[in-house]
Amino acid sequence: MTARLSLLVLAAAVFASALGVVFSTHEARKQFVELQDIVEVRDQLNVEWGQLQLEQSTWATDGRIERVAREDLSMQMPQIGAVVIVEP
Numbered sequence: 001m002t003a004r005l006s007l008l009v010l011a012a013a014v015f016a017s018a019l020g021v022v023f024s025t026h027e028a029r030k031q032f033v034e035l036q037d038i039v040e041v042r043d044q045l046n047v048e049w050g051q052l053q054l055e056q057s058t059w060a061t062d063g064r065i066e067r068v069a070r071e072d073l074s075m076q077m078p079q080i081g082a083v084v085i086v087e088p
Contacts, residue, residue: 058064069075
């Protein structure tokens with residue numbers, strides 16, 4: 001009787017261990033898929049960040065700023081006599 005009980009307990013332990021392995025493998029796969037999704041989002045954000053930096057550098061060029069000042073804001077260079085240099 002004791003041998004059968006021991007065998008039954010060992011079989012239950014093996015079965016529980018197998019279920020634990022299946023569960024942990026499933027969890028690891030779910031977390032890996034989630035990680036891949038997060039990495040993909042990160043990569044997309046890095047691409048967008050690079051595009052925004054390029055756009056910012058384009059908008060901030062001296063030629064564009066001068067053109068906007070002249071055309072949109074009707075600004076002009078001051079006359080030579082109107083420039084005052086302030087020294088510390």
